[in-house]
Amino acid sequence: MSEAAAPVFLLDVDNTLLDNDRFGAELGDTLATAFGADQRDRYWSIYEQLRDEAGFADYLGALQRFRRGLDNEPALLQMSKYLLEYPFEQRLYPHALETVARLRALAPTVILSDGDIVFQPRKIQRTGLWAAVRGEVLVYIHKQRMLVAMQQRYPAAHYVMVDDKPQLLAEMKRQLGARLTTVFVRQGHYAAEGEHERIEPAPDQTIACIGELRGRKLEDFLPSAPAIPLAAG
Structure with a gap:
């Protein structure tokens, strides 16, 4: 393919x-x-x-x-x-489903999650996220170790990974290099812990909340895109 x-x-x-x-x-x-x-x-x-x-x-x-x-x-x-x-479904961050819809309008969009094979898929279904991505869902034990399998399922010249774990983003970036744009979402305790760690390579982009992506254009995520500073507040 x-x-x-x-x-x-x-x-x-x-x-x-x-x-x-x-x-x-x-x-x-x-x-x-x-x-x-x-x-x-x-x-x-x-x-x-x-x-x-x-x-x-x-x-x-x-x-x-x-x-x-x-x-x-x-x-x-x-x-x-x-x-x-x-x-x-009541624990989705503000504008989460709107963000998914916006990204799907720009390019193919896939849920890529870690977790068990029973509870995690059920969680994704209950939130409405499963339906929002039309069933394009991958759940692995360690997703950063499954990038070859991910690419076989969803071949593309470029990928954009949105995640709250900066160290995981760095590991994925080391594997995919310039073919991956990493977007760090500063939400949750992993993100807070990452503020005090050395992240190498650093995320390509950083946002304060998932809803910020609603206003992005496709070119904002591509390798030639200029750095987008974290919005104030």
Whole structure:
């Protein structure tokens, strides 16, 4: 298959289009209310252990392990309902769906996310993002290690990656070089942590929030585009 003439937009989900930090905070509050602070902390300890083992966030897997010793707790079964029916559509950042529609009007647009194979796709579906990109969704364990597979699915001469993790953007840039424009969204705790790290190579563009992309033209994302400073405020 020959490479397409148009670039392809690649959009992260958590803390890029969706306020996943808020979801995590509300999940912690719910666990504390139902089981107490000690059990809440145990859940997060299990969650971190699983993330270290598997390489991605596994909220459902953590709940499976969390149940040990709690099988007689009435609230336990409600936690699965809480996770599976969480209103992620209410956690989209302002103008997220408008931004996706704008980018799709400019060029092919794909969700490129890390995560498990059950909860992450469901989250993307519940937000409306799946429908917004017409099902063009990729979910990998480590997306930065799957760039060859991504290119096979969506061949293009140029790509634009929008993400809240500057170190991940740098890793992808080292692989794709000038064929990739990296757009760093300063939202969420990973973005805040990145402010204090040395990022090499630095993101090609930095924005304060995802909605800023609504006003961009296609040429603003191409290699010859001049640097666009971060908007004040």
